[in-house]
Amino acid sequence: MTGRKHDVVVLGSGLAGLRAAIEAARNPESDVAIVSKVQLMRSHSVCAEGGTAAVMQPDEGDSFELHAWDTVRGADFLCDQDVVKRFVEEVPKEILLLEHWGIPWSRRSDGRIAQRPFGGHSYNRAVFAADKTGFAEMQTLYDTLLKYANVSRYDECYVSSILIEDNSFCGVTAWNLTSGEFILIQGKALIIATGGACRMFGFTTYSLTATGDGLAMAYRAGLPIKDLEFVQFHPTGLVPSGILITEAARGEGGYLLNNEGKRFMEKYAPSKMEVAPRDIISRAEITEIEEGRGFPGPEGLDYIHIDLRHLGADKINERLPMIREVAMRFNFIDPIYEPIPVRPAAHYFMGGIHTDINGATPMQGIWAAGEVACVSLHGANRLGSNSTAECLVWGKITGEEAAKYAAKHKESPPFKETRLKEEEARVFTRFSSKGKESAYRLRKELQRIMDSQVGVFRTGSGLKEALDRIQEIRQRLPDIKVTDRSRTYNTDLLAALEVENLVDLAQIIVTGALARTESRGAHSRRDFPNRNDDDWLVHTLAHYTPEGPRLDYIPVTITMWQPVERKY
Numbered sequence: 056m057t058g059r060k061h062d063v064v065v066l067g068s069g070l071a072g073l074r075a076a077i078e079a080a081r082n083p084e085s086d087v088a089i090v091s092k093v094q095l096m097r098s099h100s101v102c103a104e105g106g107t108a109a110v111m112q113p114d115e116g117d118s119f120e121l122h123a124w125d126t127v128r129g130a131d132f133l134c135d136q137d138v139v140k141r142f143v144e145e146v147p148k149e150i151l152l153l154e155h156w157g158i159p160w161s162r163r164s165d166g167r168i169a170q171r172p173f174g175g176h177s178y179n180r181a182v183f184a185a186d187k188t189g190f191a192e193m194q195t196l197y198d199t200l201l202k203y204a205n206v207s208r209y210d211e212c213y214v215s216s217i218l219i220e221d222n223s224f225c226g227v228t229a230w231n232l233t234s235g236e237f238i239l240i241q242g243k244a245l246i247i248a249t250g251g252a253c254r255m256f257g258f259t260t261y262s263l264t265a266t267g268d269g270l271a272m273a274y275r276a277g278l279p280i281k282d283l284e285f286v287q288f289h290p291t292g293l294v295p296s297g298i299l300i301t302e303a304a305r306g307e308g309g310y311l312l313n314n315e316g317k318r319f320m321e322k323y324a325p326s327k328m329e330v331a332p333r334d335i336i337s338r339a340e341i342t343e344i345e346e347g348r349g350f351p352g353p354e355g356l357d358y359i360h361i362d363l364r365h366l367g368a369d370k371i372n373e374r375l376p377m378i379r380e381v382a383m384r385f386n387f388i389d390p391i392y393e394p395i396p397v398r399p400a401a402h403y404f405m406g407g408i409h410t411d412i413n414g415a416t417p418m419q420g421i422w423a424a425g426e427v428a429c430v431s432l433h434g435a436n437r438l439g440s441n442s443t444a445e446c447l448v449w450g451k452i453t454g455e456e457a458a459k460y461a462a463k464h465k466e467s468p469p470f471k472e473t474r475l476k477e478e479e480a481r482v483f484t485r486f487s488s489k490g491k492e493s494a495y496r497l498r499k500e501l502q503r504i505m506d507s508q509v510g511v512f513r514t515g516s517g518l519k520e521a522l523d524r525i526q527e528i529r530q531r532l533p534d535i536k537v538t539d540r541s542r543t544y545n546t547d548l549l550a551a552l553e554v555e556n557l558v559d560l561a562q563i564i565v566t567g568a569l570a571r572t573e574s575r576g577a578h579s580r581r582d583f584p585n586r587n588d589d590d591w592l593v594h595t596l597a598h599y600t601p602e603g604p605r606l607d608y609i610p611v612t613i614t615m616w617q618p619v620e621r622k623y
């Protein structure tokens with residue numbers, strides 16, 4: 056197997072990829088491929104816990120306008136409001152569609168779909184399946200995908216590059232991890248749905264696979280990357296593993312306590328308390344810790360407590376069974392009787408590949424959806440439960456658009472045959488490296504600098520130091536030595552390729568963060584503590600150059616609400 060031709064190639068099999076593949080495959084004429092570096096159901100989306108935001112009860116007081124306002128305010132006004140409007144109107148349709156496809160949503164006693172509170176939402180809006188929402192969504196989409204005979208699967212295939220000729224997509228190159236072959240997958244249209252890149256941080260809620268490959272490939276192929284300096288820190292990463300204690304734990308009524316046993320959110324967001332947006336709670340926690348009201352933790356991971364005891368055993372077992380299991384297995388703590396140690400953990404990239412409202416990138420035949428994309432829904436800070444919702448909505452939109460595009464174009468554009476050989480040589484060049492560097496050590500060094508200088512609070516001098524360190528790590532990349540020389544399941548080589556991607560993306564984040572001399576949403580500069588709408592109500596675009604990212608800026612679309620002070 057060296058070459059395969061399809062109409063639509065979907066890169067990634069998380070929520071966004073699966074939803075896109077199903078939509079493209081609903082046209083029986085369309086030949087769809089779905090490629091994933093892991094077995095399809097191992098994508099990070101299965102880890103989503105707390106819920107998916109949607110307006111389901113307009114007769115009981117929720118509305119599209121309210122969901123849109125919460126999202127815009129949560130985003131600190133950096134989102135595009137036309138995008139937000141489309142989003143809130145589309146999600147309920149996706150919730151019902153999944154219901155028809157068989158998802159076991161948690162229910163109220165009157166039989167309606169249950170919804171729980173989530174941070175920054177002013178209505179109980181998160182639809183959920185206990186605290187395993189992502190798993191239920193993935194399983195339902197997977198089962199549905201299996202009904203389509205016009206879908207080919209490439210599981211455990213690591214895509215290494217996107218081939219573009221004359222501004223049009225022509226194919227991707229992939230290393231089949233099971234057979235060792237290096238293959239070309241050609242297509243007329245591509246949907247990039249490769250998820251996030253939080254593994255550049257050491258303390259993170261994300262799976263080991265979240266290494267930003269698709270983002271980095273797109274960047275190197277000439278696609279602009281938008282707003283990457285906005286990284287979300289989730290307030291409740293379990294110490295020391297980083298495993299997520301879902302926001303639903305606070306949505307269901309959990310308290311955050313400092314070392315005096317006091318609820319401290321009153322000082323920072325008196326009206327919302329523990330269900331304020333994540334950026335605000337993360338800053339509150341770090342402030343408590345820095346002012347001496349935290350608990351000492353291992354390796355500098357000082358923490359505060361999340362306390363669920365007052366919820367009682369029944370509620371914990373019914374609504375948060377996985378949280379209880381995780382706390383017991385990993386920390387030997389039973390949350391029915393004891394509080395859980397947590398601190399902010401790197402959790403989500405608000406930025407991503409620049410797309411328009413349809414998920415289309417500036418390159419002909421290429422769309423992006425899900426966490427890898429920046430359709431400009433989340434702005435400077437995402438609200439919890441809006442991401443799985445985004446994956447469903449823009450999975451559908453991009454699947455539909457890409458299939459339409461492919462139907463209009465007879466052939467995928469021609470490209471130079473030599474490119475496959477060149478890329479294969481690049482991927483396997485490490486086998487002949489004489490260097491002594493270890494990919495794992497470089498990753499660790501990158502994580503240390505990102506954790507210490509590019510976290511919840513940032514400063515100009517810290518960011519400059521980070522940029523210098525990243526540049527130094529980047530220069531050492533060609534000297535990575537790979538000891539395993541096999542072409543099948545070579546995780547050593549995989550780690551080397553992934554760390555290259557992380558380093559490129561870290562450079563974009565820090566360059567953007569250094570340039571943005573204001574504080575907005577999750578980007579909080581101690582040396583520029585205020586939001587500055589006169590100069591910075593703009594999206595950052597980063598363009599690839601061999602010397603490092605070149606930045607420029609584009610306006611934010613404001614259709615409904617002018618920016619006002621953000622208070623909770």
Ligand SMILES: Cc1cc2nc3c(=O)[nH]c(=O)nc-3n(C[C@H](O)[C@H](O)[C@H](O)COP(=O)(O)OP(=O)(O)OC[C@H]3O[C@@H](n4cnc5c(N)ncnc54)[C@H](O)[C@@H]3O)c2cc1C
Nearest residue numbers: 067068069071092100104105106214250425426440442443
């Ligand atoms: C622990 C946790 C809990 C969360 N809980 C919630 C929640 O309750 N509600 C909510 O809205 N959001 C939640 N989120 C966020 C949300 O789950 C994610 O943003 C979303 O699921 C991302 O989906 P995705 O389809 O974009 O990517 P992913 O699910 O990350 O999938 C990425 C896919 O790309 C593939 N891929 C990547 N690189 C390559 C490559 N080089 N070659 C081939 N394939 C590749 C992977 O194999 C994978 O299939 C949570 C996140 C985490 C980590």
